[in-house]
Amino acid sequence: MSGILFDELIFGPVHSRRLGISLGINLLPTNNKFCNFNCIYCECGWTNNKATKLVLPKRTDFKRLLSEKLQALQHTPNEPDAITFAGNGEPTTHPEFAGIIDDTLEARDLYAPKAAVTVLSNASMLHKKKIRDALVKVDKNIQKLDAGTQLTFERLNQPLGSLTLEKIINNLLLIKDNLIIQTLFVRGKYNGYFIDNTTPEEISAWLELIKKIQPAAVMLYSIDRETPVKSLEKISGQELENIAKMVEELGIHTEVFG
Numbered sequence: 001m002s003g004i005l006f007d008e009l010i011f012g013p014v015h016s017r018r019l020g021i022s023l024g025i026n027l028l029p030t031n032n033k034f035c036n037f038n039c040i041y042c043e044c045g046w047t048n049n050k051a052t053k054l055v056l057p058k059r060t061d062f063k064r065l066l067s068e069k070l071q072a073l074q075h076t077p078n079e080p081d082a083i084t085f086a087g088n089g090e091p092t093t094h095p096e097f098a099g100i101i102d103d104t105l106e107a108r109d110l111y112a113p114k115a116a117v118t119v120l121s122n123a124s125m126l127h128k129k130k131i132r133d134a135l136v137k138v139d140k141n142i143q144k145l146d147a148g149t150q151l152t153f154e155r156l157n158q159p160l161g162s163l164t165l166e167k168i169i170n171n172l173l174l175i176k177d178n179l180i181i182q183t184l185f186v187r188g189k190y191n192g193y194f195i196d197n198t199t200p201e202e203i204s205a206w207l208e209l210i211k212k213i214q215p216a217a218v219m220l221y222s223i224d225r226e227t228p229v230k231s232l233e234k235i236s237g238q239e240l241e242n243i244a245k246m247v248e249e250l251g252i253h254t255e256v257f258g
Contacts, residue, residue, distance in 0.1 A: 026087025
């Protein structure tokens, strides 16, 4: 399997382009990517939900390990700026996600009060109230929106099951506060198609969705690590800045991470 899997429940800290010194949380299996998307650019490689029996970390183990890790990092150069839920797939699919967020906030307040509790998600689980209630509590609720059209959504994010772009948008509209949209711009050939979410048509459709959702902020970036599809092209910083200006014209704060 192409890609880099996180082999621990709690990993790092690592230096993040967007979040500074970030202590990573992986609520998914350590030997396999488990996700309801199969994005062609994912650094963890291809989704393979049926590879092995699904074994997820227990909430009790997570709470203990996080407290131990944060205590060990106190007053060191690696004291985290962020505690980030990412890992080998979609973190909100963990059945104890809501309770784990509560445990994280408690440990953060005790041992790393300056760290921003952050969730990187694909918005697929926002139809569940318990997930939305948990995300309202975090400091940075960052949700993915890479496409402005259904066709590009299907080819770029390759959602599993019955997920559609319309469902994702409806989910995002359920979040009234603290919503940050992250978008990865990329172009390249895969499965006989040339995929490009930076065309004028795609950008126009995506901007209409951003205008409709009205997030608190938007983060724009491109690939920075190995991807499963080798032909993908990194979008230049100047192109990202040009897109950012269009978002700013909507009155929405935008950051670019080249």
